Amino acid sequence: MSDENPILLDVDTDGIARLRLNRPAASNGMDVPFLQALHAAVLHCHGNPAVHVVLITGEGKNFCAGGDVRVFASKGEQLPDYLREATAWLQITVAALQQLTVPVIAAVHGFAAGGGGFGLVCASDFVIATESARFMSGAVRVGMAPDAGVTVTLTQLVGLRKATEILLTNPTLTAAEALAIGLLTKVVPDDALETEAVAYARQFVDAAPQAIGATKRLLWGGVGATVADRLPEEARTVSELSGTADSREGLAAVIERRAPKFTGK
Template sequence: MEAVSVRHDGKEAVAAELYRALAHGDRERLDRILHPAFEGRTTEGLPLGLGGTYTGSDAMRRGFWGRIARSYDARAEPAGFRHLEDGDLLVTGRYVGEARQGGGKLDAEFSHLLSFEGERITGLVQLTDSARWSEALGADRALSTVDFRVTDGLAELRLDRPHARNALDQAMADDLYEVAQRLAADPDVRAVLITGDGPAFTVGGDIAVFADNAGAGLPGALRRMISPYHEALRLLSRLDAPIVCAAHGAVAGGGLGLLYCADIVLAAEGTKFASGFTSLGLSGDGGNSWFLPRLVGPRRAAEFYFEQRVLDAHEAVEWGLATRVLPAGELADEALAVTRRLADGPTRAHGEIRRLLRETWSATLAEQLAAEADAIARTARTSDASAAVAAFIDKRKPTFQGR
């Protein structure tokens, strides 16, 4: 059956109806406008993992527009309509409104490329200034799945979904990205402690995400969740502040990424470490394919993946996933003490060491030697280095300020 063509003004009317339906949250009207085979593609880099591909009108309505409505009081104001030779309609305008938390103003230009079949929209490709959306949220977006605080230069990040064994869902991915941005922007943070509340550190991806998005919607849902989580891992790995991770219960799947970002991993007796991806028919995320071979070697990494090895805490130390094992009752106190010692250290030197250790995997010996020379010259100019040299001459213990 051939699709019925729609006049130019008819397409504009359908588009205008779309924006009215979005402004009023009219689900029934959206269902009439959007084709069952609808696909939306939104701007990569949007905050809260909003950028990506949404397969199906329901995925777009719930996963994109619905989540925007929860975080922003905003509307799309179309200003221009241009009919293209291929039958698509290009709509330009502005998003106007504010963030619900903090009230940051949103004013961002957009272009929407709309595709049609008959009188229904089959596709929407969005382009907008993602930075404006992030700026509207500001740095103090409320956290729902992560507890975060900074005291005297020591940052504590605690996963806080104990009822779900700290499984990673969209909210936690967004919260981790938010916290990572705060850490990266705060020069007074001198060490970070990552812990998990409840019976497990984290069991990886929340199976509810897979159940709620089964079928064609799953790829888009996973990409939206993984995008902010991976950006959080990238930011954490590049902090000057060293990171301590206190693992207990279970650490699995993509949640292993938080261990990989840490410089010191303390594991409680009885902790289990596992991949679990192939049991779900998935390849993996969380930086596993990059960090794991570098930490344990390619052969053991392959064994961990393909044979679905489950390591106990002592095996994790022997393999190189963890630093040392502690009695469960001592884990919290020792992890805090280690982090406190690091927070009292020379933060700029710690940052240079983190970079050198990270970049050694891709550098030649000559490049690494040059990088060491540059780094030690930079740290020699810090206040901490001057104070430490003076303390050494005076035969006293130095007091570092992290500068």
């Protein structure tokens, strides 16, 4: 794939598929073309028998800052329609990641926020993060609701009480805090992320693929039906909220770097 593509995918000779989020100038913020390319890359991994493990990384300073708020704000009254499409692509991508028969590892640096970044963290099988990485849901902060199945997967990972706190109060979690509550697999020094992530991935190169695939299916199967049930309701809610004045104010506040002033409209 060209370096100009929003998603870069390479499969090395050991069977590690390196999937790189490639919109660094936008902190790898997700728009519709980005999500379409991400879905296509995941489907390629589904159809490539040479792939034994998928390693997701982000180019630039951040793993993924979530949805591209500037693109969203530019849509004006058309935002609900745009987000219906964006959310649909995000949902089928998350489902495709969970349905992969090979392990998915997210290697996180900088921020993992919103339905995009935070959602990918929750949808991955393993998460390795740098000590300086930060995690935040952020949806309610801009007058929207979580998506990417986070209302289900986060609860499974950290428990209902903690998930409620994270999604409703939007704390910025440090890597140490995220590890302590079970959101992460491992925290490594900032300068060791690439080395540690690849080393972690290599343990699956010679593993029994059918056993790995079956075990992953059983694990996500206990959650997947519930996630699938919630995805349409999440999409409806996100689209509905994006048409409110509070949502427009939330996006404007992020872009203008100020506190939002919500009116309940």
